[in-house]
């Protein structure tokens with residue numbers, strides 16, 4: 001299994017293409033109590049902000065048909081506590097650790113990116129751009145100009161750490177999403193990159209939760225204290241597959257930008273769909289709440305699928321979706 005699943009994600013070598021999604025598995029390696037981390041490709045940390053955050057009041061997680069809703073509000077320990085209490089443990093985590101970063105201004109992101117760049121055992125950071133920009137209010141991930149600036153500024157402080165951008169699903173339509181994807185990978189106004197470096201993101205992670213809400217019909221009140229939240233889990237999966245498909249076809253395939261599929265993976269078939277649509281790896285979040293060992297089962301299923309498909313390595317199946325002839 002080892003060789004057939006070994007994955008090179010923008011220069012970060014993973015044992016297999018199955019990672020734990022940001023915010024669903026504790027701050028760092030807490031899932032290690034329930035899941036053998038040496039059998040997965042990697043962990044994405046909780047999104048870390050410059051200052052600690054309490055997040056939203058409860059209720060802030062709810063089951064829903066086909067998934068769950070959350071309005072955690074980026075509760076996290078903050079950068080100082082991350083550097084003091086978690087960063088020293090990273091070298092001993094038995095899998096790759098990707099640092100997730102959130103913020104409400106470009107300075108916020110840059111401060112956390114610079115600090116994570118100093119943590120040697122973190123080979124890449126993932127920017128969670130589904131956060132409102134205090135200057136203007138729109139999410140960074142829905143504003144190509146703001147995203148370009150954000151990526152350019154973060155790039156400047158990353159010396160050896162790879163830069164991944166986790167796109168927001170809320171932008172309307174494939175054309176607009178491709179435009180956003182391009183602004184993350186080739187930010188406007190960036191200097192031409194050297195042969196081995198990119199001016200912007202080295203991989204795109206697609207995507208985050210979809211805005212959603214639930215109502216208690218007896219009390220006639222919203223079920224989440226925050227009123228609205230984000231939908232994750234199986235209900236999100238077909239939506240996320242299409243987003244990966246759209247970005248792969250419109251932009252990523254030709255530019256050689258690796259994609260990570262995120263949304264509703266609970267069985268290996270879901271991960272395989274993402275791979276055929278164009279993803280080089282997948283992240284699993286909500287699936288962990290139902291079965292903490294599901295990432296290992298997904299990796300085992302992918303290995304058997306790769307053997308049946310007669311490929312030496314799973315990467316040979318990336319983007320190998322067979323589309324019907326154009327009518």
Ligand SMILES: Cc1cc2nc3c(=O)[nH]c(=O)nc-3n(C[C@H](O)[C@H](O)[C@H](O)COP(=O)(O)O)c2cc1C
Nearest residue numbers: 021022023047070128208232233263264284285286
């Ligand atoms: C409880 C919870 C907390 C989350 N926290 C974060 C976070 O801190 N940063 C982030 O980028 N995404 C966060 N997400 C989104 C997930 O990383 C993932 O993109 C989303 O849940 C879709 O994947 P899934 O269907 O496998 O859960 C969170 C999701 C859940 C359910």
